[in-house]
Amino acid sequence: MIPRPDVFFLPAVGGEQRLCLFHAPAGTPRSKLLYLHPFAEEMNKSRRMAALACRALAEAGHAVLQIDLRGCGDSSADFGDSGWADWQADVRLGLEALDARVPGDAPLWLWSLRAGGLLAAADWGRTVNHLFWQPMTSGKLALQQFLRLKLAAEMASGASKGLMDQLKTELAAGRPVEIAGYRLGAALASGLEAAKLTPAGQAGRVEWLELSTREDATLTPVTEQAVKSWQDAGWTVRTQIVQGPGFWSTSEIELAPALITATVEALS
Template structure:
C-alpha cells in the first residue's frame, strides 16, 4: 500500500493501490497519551446501509482511537469513494481488499492484536476473512449471519419501491426478483446494481459453516422485535465456534438501527461498544 496522500494530526485520509485501481481509506491514529491497545479494521455495511451507518462508524472510530486503538476505515472495491462500479463488486475481491488493508494496518502499528469490526453484511465478511487474517477479536454490529437473508432483505427494498411507484416492475416476491436476476444477470435496487456472481457468493455464505481461529467475538445487537430468536441464533453459533476455541460475548443494545433510517445515531450502541473496549487490557 502507498503512504497516505493527505494527513491531519489525528486523521489521515488516503488511497491505497489494490487491483484493480485504488481504495479510499481513513486512518485514525491512536491517542499517544495512552498505552497502545492494538488495531481495529472496519468492514462496512452493504449498499445503502453503508452510507446510512457512516456517521456511526466515524464516531466509533474516533472513540476507539481515543482509547489507544489504531483504526482503519476503507471503502471496498466498487463502494463509496473507492474505484469501480458497484455492479463490479465481488466477494472474493472484497476479501482480498481486507487482507491488504489488514497488512497495511499491522505494518503501520508494528503489529499487536488485530480486531475486525464488521457492520451488518460487513460482519459476515469479517467472519469469512477471519481464518485468513487470524484476528485476536471480532466486533459485530447487528450482523447478518446468513448471506441469503441479506440479499432477500435487499430485494424487498425493490418490492417496496415498486408498490410506491418508484421503481419499474410487477414482481410480487423476492423469488420473482431472483428469477429476473437469473435471466438478466443483474438487478437494480435503490440505485445499486448487483450482478449475479456477487449475489451467489453472498447467498452461499453462512456463518454456521465458517471455521474461525481462536478469538473473542463481541456481538452487539438490538434483539427486538424477536429477542428469543436472536439469542438462540447467537447461542447456536457460539456453541459451534467454541469447538475451535472461540468465545462469544453477546451484548444486547436498545436503540434505533442507524443503518435503516436517515443518518441517525444510536448512542446506546456507541456507549456499549466503548465500555467493552475501554475495559480491555
C-alpha cells in the first residue's frame, strides 16, 4: 500500500516557503515527476484530479513531487505579488528537492496541466521529459482568456465596453488588475503573455494527452502544428485523446479517470 504523501514546506528566497507534497513509490522509482499546476482558479478545480493521479503514479512505481508556486495554494506571498520569474525559480527549487528525495538516474519528467506547460517548456540545463495534460500552446491566448473572465462578469451591467483595452493599459503601466477574485500583477501577466509551448533544451520524450467528450475528437490544427515543432526539434512525441470532461473549468469538481489510466500507461 502506498503511504500518504509527505507534506513539507520548501525554503525559498527571502524567508518564504513553498508547500510541497512528495508521493513515494514502493521500491526503487521507475521515474520521477515534478507536477506544475495550472493558472489561477484552474489549479483549485484540478486539485482532486492531480491528487488521484499522483497516487496512481506512485502505485505504478513513480516518484511524484507537487509544488504550490509562489502566491498559489498554501505557499508564501500573494498571487498578485508573484511574477513569471518567481515561478521559474520555483520550478528549479522543485527539481532540486526532487533530486534530493530521489537520487540516481531515474528518468525525469515535468508533468504539467494547461498553462503549467508554458512554464515547463524551458531549458532547465538537463535532460527533461514532458508529460503534458491539455497544454496551452500560447501564453498570449492564455492571458486573453483569463482577462475575458472580467469581461463576462461586467457584461450584465453593460460596463464591458472597452474593458479589455483598459485592462491591458493598466498592466502595461505596471499596475495590477482584479480578475475573478485574483489580483494579477504586471510581472506575471507579461511573463505569461510572452510564454510559448516551444521545445527547448536537450530533446527527450513528450507524452501529450488531451481530453474530449467526443468519441471522434481529433487534435486541432494549432495543436498539430505545435506537436510538429517538437518533433522537428528531435523530440519523440506521442499524442492521445481520451474521454473525459475539462475538469479544470467545470462548475463542479469533476474527474476524468481515463486520463489517469492513460497517464500511467504512457509512462510505463
